Amino acid sequence: MDLYSLREQFDQSGMMICFNGPFSHSIIEELGTALRNHLAAENIAKAAVLDVFAIYIELAQNVRNYQALRSLGQGETAASIITIARWNSGYAVSSGNMILKEDAAPLCERIAEINGCTPEELKRRYKEQLRRDPQPDALGAGLGLLEIARRSTSPMTCAVRELDGPYAFFSLTAFI
Amino acid sequence: MDHPSFTQTQSTPLISFDEATHTLCIAGESFPENSFAFYAPVLDWLKQYLQQHRQLRLDLAITYMNSSSTKCMLDLLDLMEEAHSQGGEVRIIWRYDRENPRSYELAEEFSEEVTFPFEITAFP
Numbered sequence: 001m002d003l004y005s006l007r008e009q010f011d012q013s014g015m016m017i018c019f020n021g022p023f024s025h026s027i028i029e030e031l032g033t034a035l036r037n038h039l040a041a042e043n044i045a046k047a048a049v050l051d052v053f054a055i056y057i058e059l060a061q062n063v064r065n066y067q068a069l070r071s072l073g074q075g076e077t078a079a080s081i082i083t084i085a086r087w088n089s090g091y092a093v094s095s096g097n098m099i100l101k102e103d104a105a106p107l108c109e110r111i112a113e114i115n116g117c118t119p120e121e122l123k124r125r126y127k128e129q130l131r132r133d134p135q136p137d138a139l140g141a142g143l144g145l146l147e148i149a150r151r152s153t154s155p156m157t158c159a160v161r162e163l164d165g166p167y168a169f170f171s172l173t174a175f176i
Numbered sequence: 177m178d179h180p181s182f183t184q185t186q187s188t189p190l191i192s193f194d195e196a197t198h199t200l201c202i203a204g205e206s207f208p209e210n211s212f213a214f215y216a217p218v219l220d221w222l223k224q225y226l227q228q229h230r231q232l233r234l235d236l237a238i239t240y241m242n243s244s245s246t247k248c249m250l251d252l253l254d255l256m257e258e259a260h261s262q263g264g265e266v267r268i269i270w271r272y273d274r275e276n277p278r279s280y281e282l283a284e285e286f287s288e289e290v291t292f293p294f295e296i297t298a299f300p
Contacts, residue, residue, distance in 0.1 A: 025187070025209035028187075029186045029187050032186075033186070046273070046275050046276040046278075047276055047277050047278045050239075050240055050276060050278045050279075051278070053240070054240065054242070057207050057242050058242065058243060061207070061242060061244075064209075130246065130247055130250055131250075134212070134247065139210055139212070139244070140243070140244050141211075141243055141244045141246070141247035143243035143244065143246065143247065144243050146243075147242075147243040147246075
């Protein structure tokens with residue numbers, strides 16, 4: 001396998017860190033540490049480092065929680081991708097994972113809706129959601145996308161690739 | 177019921193309690209694999225403690241928490257607010273990182289959610 005061409009592709013697209021495979025909580029922790037060390041070496045403001053880190057954590061934990069909710073954490077549906085790349089003068093953090101086809105449209109609608117919110121609306125909606133009781137057995141508080149939007153400097157983008165069978169591949173990118 | 181005692185890990189904060197000063201300390205970063213499961217024993221303990229003692233000082237030095245930890249923190253503050261409304265003596269000292277405006281904003285947003293004394297101060 002010629003990894004050099006893969007590496008060239010990464011370099012051209014500004015890719016700093018990429019993980020592809022099933023990820024566990026400890027991988028999320030380790031990648032997070034690597035990400036912070038990387039950013040600290042770039043000499044950017046502490047707040048910006050934390051924003052990139054926080055978005056990475058929300059994306060990664062969203063994927064894990066979704067997989068647990070839909071029982072997709074095993075076998076071919078477990079493998080997911082997380083990337084952190086340079087983007088303009090900032091960073092793009094992306095996640096890609098398998099989802100059930102029927103979840104694609106509501107997810108994209110929710111993202112479009114959040115993208116349309118002003119910072120004040122995002123804060124209000126965040127606080128409203130904070131006051132809502134979590135679904136029984138939920139692993140998250142339903143705050144992840146709002147949290148990402150609040151720390152982003154541009155709207156999120158998402159893409160859905162339909163696959164054979166019941167699944168689609170879902171990519172989500174946030175920009176800081 | 178034993179008071180909570182957790183050592184700090186990469187994704188979970190240190191949690192300790194000092195009986196003499198009625199002080200619950202939470203320090204570090206918080207993005208556990210399952211925040212609800214992580215904070216459940218702390219919330220259970222606090223609920224019982226406040227019923228018996230009606231006095232608590234919460235000393236926080238948290239620079240980052242993920243969104244689900246935010247939810248758990250609010251549940252914790254709500255228990256204190258309830259004790260406060262029943263005449264309990266509760267207060268928060270939130271220590272933020274001077275070099276990181278996000279840690280100040282985090283403290284500030286929580287202070288908007290409660291009516292009891294909430295002090296925001298920089299790390300020494």
